[in-house]
Amino acid sequence: MKSQQKEKESLFSPRYRKLISNPLSLENPITVQVLGICSALAVTTKLKPAFVMALSVTVVVALANVVISLLRNGIPSRIRIIVQLTVVAALVILVDQVLKAFVYDVSKQLSVFVGLIITNCILMGRLEAFAMANKPWPAFLDGIGNGLGYSWILIALGFFRELFGNGTLWGYRIIPQSFYEAGYFNNGLLILPPAALILVGTIIWIQRSRNKNLIEEY
């Protein structure tokens, strides 16, 4: 009993809060760590799939971080990648079944990209860099933080691509019919794959011109 009375760090101490706030900007998984790009680009033509995808990835990262962090002392380092992949694959199967049961149309739109959460680099990156060396609670916060950092980029991309590419948001018409009659056109390029890459490039440009520390050599 004595050991439990040891001075405990409170659950939301400044150090822990940093775990959530850092990945939102300074250590953003997409724009700074370059993790998890594949899905960020492919599922963001509409806001709704982008949101569902962001939510699924956040849940999987947080839970996988906790599980691996609990197991971290029992995993032999030679086979750790296979162990990590198995844990993640099991969680993704759960998410996939839930999506199929409750939002079938979105699950069809996401098609293979739900399965590809398994090889989403955010997961392997965070498991390797953080969960293997930390206790479950900070690992959970780190997972939530990185999931949110990933989410806001996805949602921003989905917002711009659906609004300017389709004139709708979440499936509802935003740009009124009178605009079209006055000669406004949807920007068809934004729905196509290349536009996502150029938008992410622009987000990186804006972020780095505001924060000079992130600028690369060449």
Added chain:
Amino acid sequence: MQESINIFVKSIFIDNMIFAYFLGMCSYLAVSKSVKTAVGLGIAVIFVQVITVPVNYLLNKYMLTPGALTWISPRLADVDLNFLSFIMFIAVIASMVQLVEMIIEKFSPALYNSLGIFLPLIAVNCAILGGSLFMQEWEFENFGQTVAFGLGSGTGWALAIIAIAAIREKIRYSDIPKPLRGLGISFILTGLMAIAFMSFLGIKI
């Protein structure tokens, strides 16, 4: 045979893993600073893709699809193991990568040294798992077609990473706005290359 060649060409140019589906973007951006390493990684990806897609096809056909287990006993006709496909595919990929690594280390130490750390990284390359999942979704008819698809999608990926590596080597001498250097301009370049690759879309094979 004709159909297999069509699938091969189609998966290189029209359904290019990078420019049409953005699969394997992480290593595509991280390992494309010099042409030499890009070539090495490209070859390794083709190699693994050619093996894993057909193996996963057999696994899918004889184990996972509904009614696939009838070759064991007719009583298993209504067993549907499809929900296991993610975990089976990733297990096959991870073990194949391990196997390929050991084989290359044994028979060609020179190639092994030049590929170095990239080999284990292939296990978490989305393009590999993506190839297997597309194989499941597009329902190829026979074994030969899946080999053609594996070869084609691997080659398409290798082509893309070698192209961007060559551009990035040259672009070092250009005067790019400072915040855009490195990652930012690579994204925009890939976008422009993807627009160029879209011109293949109109081709009917």
